[in-house]
Amino acid sequence: MNCTDLLSHLSDYFDDQLTTELREEISEHTAGCQHCRVVLNTTHQTIEVYKGNEIYEVSPGLRERLHSAIMAKCLAKR
Amino acid sequence: MPAIQSPATEEVHPDVALVARAKAGDTAAFEQLVRQYERQIFRVAQHITQNREDAEDITQDAFLKAYEKLEQFQGNSKFSTWLVRIAVNESLMRLRKRKTSKTVSMDEDVRTEEGSIPRDFAEWRPNPEQQYNQAELADILRKTIQGLPPGFRTVFTLRDVENLSTEETAEALGLSVPAVKSRLLRARLQLRERLSRYFRQKQEGQPA
Ligand SMILES: [Zn+2]
Numbered sequence: 001m002n003c004t005d006l007l008s009h010l011s012d013y014f015d016d017q018l019t020t021e022l023r024e025e026i027s028e029h030t031a032g033c034q035h036c037r038v039v040l041n042t043t044h045q046t047i048e049v050y051k052g053n054e055i056y057e058v059s060p061g062l063r064e065r066l067h068s069a070i071m072a073k074c075l076a077k078r
Numbered sequence: 079m080p081a082i083q084s085p086a087t088e089e090v091h092p093d094v095a096l097v098a099r100a101k102a103g104d105t106a107a108f109e110q111l112v113r114q115y116e117r118q119i120f121r122v123a124q125h126i127t128q129n130r131e132d133a134e135d136i137t138q139d140a141f142l143k144a145y146e147k148l149e150q151f152q153g154n155s156k157f158s159t160w161l162v163r164i165a166v167n168e169s170l171m172r173l174r175k176r177k178t179s180k181t182v183s184m185d186e187d188v189r190t191e192e193g194s195i196p197r198d199f200a201e202w203r204p205n206p207e208q209q210y211n212q213a214e215l216a217d218i219l220r221k222t223i224q225g226l227p228p229g230f231r232t233v234f235t236l237r238d239v240e241n242l243s244t245e246e247t248a249e250a251l252g253l254s255v256p257a258v259k260s261r262l263l264r265a266r267l268q269l270r271e272r273l274s275r276y277f278r279q280k281q282e283g284q285p286a
Contacts, residue, residue: 008263070116073141077142
């Protein structure tokens with residue numbers, strides 16, 4: 001496996017959709033290639049940091065306002 | 079003995095019953111669906127449009143449209159995926175109106191090459207959360223995702239922020255699974271590149 005191959009499997013790797021064989025090939029490659037190791041680690045961190053942070057949180061006030069507006073609109077259509 | 083019994087292997091999603099009741103005119107059932115998904119729909123709209131007022135309008139319009147088209151929902155897909163699809167379409171339409179001279183679609187910006195080949199090899203370990211307060215980190219995450227083309231931003235949002243499966247994302251966007259996968263890879267790599275720049279600056283600015 002070379003660097004380009006590794007990159008093409010990166011998303012499937014994170015989504016746990018690779019065969020054991022391919023996973024092992026990736027481990028072998030990253031053991032000897034620092035660039036790919038860094039790309040793999042930091043891409044993983046990128047996904048995790050977005051997953052773990054609600055960057056557009058809906059406050060209770062906004063939610064209530066939104067909810068009332070939605071229901072008013074829908075009920076007016078009946 | 080109940081006449082209709084679903085086989086144990088095929089679990090019926092609770093939304094199916096709510097949708098059936100809503101179709102029959104039960105507004106309380108529809109209201110429950112609204113409660114379940116209003117926050118998610120708002121977040122998706124805000125991620126795509128990057129504008130809070132637009133996101134509020136889109137959320138209202140998406141539920142209204144869903145309500146009006148409830149008869150058309152066949153139950154082949156999850157109700158939430160169907161709803162997300164309506165919200166994504168509304169959001170892209172809103173973006174299109176905003177940029178009057180430029181069209182925005184799911185096909186726009188897919189040719190962007192940036193991010194295909196990683197360039198930034200700075201490690202940012204340990205977890206950046208340890209170096210940032212919540213507000214500062216949220217600000218960085220907003221700025222980095224804002225810079226992505228809408229087509230990439232949308233795929234990343236559904237897949238990695240809202241945790242839809244690849245198949246659900248494809249369905250919600252009307253794209254093929256391979257198209258979703260290739261956009262997701264580009265989006266992830268571009269975001270990685272942008273975050274690396276922020277976190278490296280921070281590390282360089284604060285020598286150990
Ligand atoms: Zn490599």
